[in-house]
Amino acid sequence: MGGDHGPESVVPAALRFLGERQDRRLILVGREEAIRAYLPGSARSDERIEIRHASEEVGMDELPSKALRGKKDSSMRVAIDLVKQGEADACVSAGNTGALMATARFVLKTLPHIDRPAIITAIPALKGQTHMLDLGANVDCSAEHLFQFAVMGSELVRAVQDVRSPRVGLLNIGAEEIKGNDQVRAAHELLVASSLNYVGYVEGDDIYIGDVDVVVSDGFVGNVALKASEGVAKLIAQMLKRRFKRTLLSRVSGLLALPVLRGFRDEVDPRRYNGASLLGLRGIVIKSHGGADAVAFEHALRIADQEVRSRVIARIEREVENHLGEARALLAGPARVSA
């Protein structure tokens, strides 16, 4: 197990998860000794927990290609192999994102008709939540890639959120005469002509409103949008803290407002949103934030569980088959592209 904290947060997360979900089993992959050190006596006889020793670890800054070639017995690789072999239904890792994506793609392969996997996560919004992809796996995306992301994101939301017809938006900017770049405009054409519930272009602020269920963009734009958002949230938290600490009076008012401020903090707690799915693979792989504590990592485990139970992979595979037929017909016959 990787991430910044390793078994120190993963093992307690596993125990919390099993405490709530009685009929699940977990295979803890990593250095056996290190894992045992965090397992309380009571848990050692729990038949739902299995330890699978892996002798290596992928460093958080290690080059993905190096990890992939050089570390055949890393906890990451062993965990993904378990999914490939059908021993596990999903893999959850707090390790190096690039290495996780490269290894998962190499071992599991992408689904038929999917060129590239994408990273998707739920984001809090004024009305519920929004799912956004890609968040950094693909820096340059063609219109077809963006279309594939839309199909996968839509089906994920349909599966795990029980939304009958998820509203899909394509991220764009409003300033230009002919909006967006070539890829985005071509993806728009594909989406307009598809049977997805495509609502059209959305802008950066729409992510946090919640009038669409899925926001599609390339991984460069998606990653910057997400990181910028995190930056603003931290800035606001810091500024509020500073102001409440400024004078005796403001300190007192801060103490009195503590229940409200704490409730708010819990509501936007990023741990409650921890767990991004690597979508488009022949298996479920969830990326937890590297700095995840037990609460956050448990949430990532729940997301994996949810995707297993809702049979996300099979559903996406079927939907991709349906929709990519549409797209291919469109791309073949230019006269059929609607505006």
Place this chain on the structure above:
Amino acid sequence: MGGDHGPESVVPAALRFLGERQDRRLILVGREEAIRAYLPGSARSDERIEIRHASEEVGMDELPSKALRGKKDSSMRVAIDLVKQGEADACVSAGNTGALMATARFVLKTLPHIDRPAIITAIPALKGQTHMLDLGANVDCSAEHLFQFAVMGSELVRAVQDVRSPRVGLLNIGAEEIKGNDQVRAAHELLVASSLNYVGYVEGDDIYIGDVDVVVSDGFVGNVALKASEGVAKLIAQMLKRRFKRTLLSRVSGLLALPVLRGFRDEVDPRRYNGASLLGLRGIVIKSHGGADAVAFEHALRIADQEVRSRVIARIEREVENHLGEARALLAGPARVSA
């Protein structure tokens, strides 16, 4: 005058501005009658105020090309013509961004060696503020464009903020093995080899930390980052409001915390950051937010004033000349590109 409010917010903003800056003059461009309606009697004899009638207006949703060709007597066009003719030192508009950019570019032209103007604005950060460009004028940018933006942004900050050697960062993502796309990586090479104070790649959250003075990106990414940030800020404000209104107790604690919350609101008030510069033109053009009220529009006027006083255009012209020599030498001789 355009924007959502027209003279209703622009005229009071003009009066506020002149109240603070005794030695400035303003030419108010638009429908004379409409402007006069908002001018109090006391201001009508003020020699620092001149009204220039313009019979047309560019709609907020009008196509830039149509506005440019069809409305030769729009307030926007007349105001930019005044800059071209040397009658005004700067133009400030709350109108349609695309039309403003297209008209300004057509009338004023770009500076020598500048291919495309970019939109730049100051953004609040934990440590002071960050300037970011491009915010939406250019969706696809080559490495050279990004380099030009870096030179212009750096010189703007040096001029208006009196920072001797502004730290410049290039917006990128951290997830990929070989970071970023081709353009960003090539721009990185140009920046590393330049004499700018280039600190390297930054990510979305760095915008709000303030360890760099200038963040450079293409207009698609910059626009999405800015809009997403606005979206998060609004979401947080709404959530806090909801929570403080939830129960009698929380309402009371909210009332007691009001001075702190108001102080905070004023600190992050977007009106205090209103006014984006169209950089790279042979003249100063400031874009105010379309929904700007008098306070916000006055801030945009102050930005224009600051740029006039610090002779931003001449300074940028000189710096561009210096730095683009560097870039051209680099692009000509591949052996000289450092890593």
